[in-house]
Amino acid sequence: MRNTLLILAAAALLAAPLAAQGGSDTKGKFYFKKTCKACHAPGTPAKEITPLSKTQAQWKAYFAAGKHKKGAEKLDSVLKPEQVKDVQTFLVNHASDSPQPETCGG
């Protein structure tokens, strides 16, 4: 019994950092509006981008590659890596084929 509790405690400790890596939808929305939308609003040269611009699989592939501006720079150069993770979570959660598609103000 004592061993079982120890194993459960160890499993909880291991699971905690994994959960943190998941990224925050709410923070991601904030960073997306604040930073990404500064360049990607409607009518801008960089073209409008919303969560609906891609499917969930396409956003995952885009962030896995981590490249921005047609490969000219890394997404990490736009935001800190943990903020990029949050933006990824927001975009994937609200992609065109997600259960909660979101235009993020157009």
Ligand code: HEC
């Ligand atoms: C300083 C301005 C700027 C910021 C900030 C910015 N982008 Fe971009 N983005 C661009 C430009 C310029 C392009 C290239 C547009 C083109 O020529 O088609 C681009 C292209 C893209 C593309 C199209 C594919 C590609 O990589 O060429 C996506 C998707 C994208 N950006 C997402 C984002 C996201 C997500 C963020 C926030 C984490 C972001 N951008 C922040 C300027 C910006």
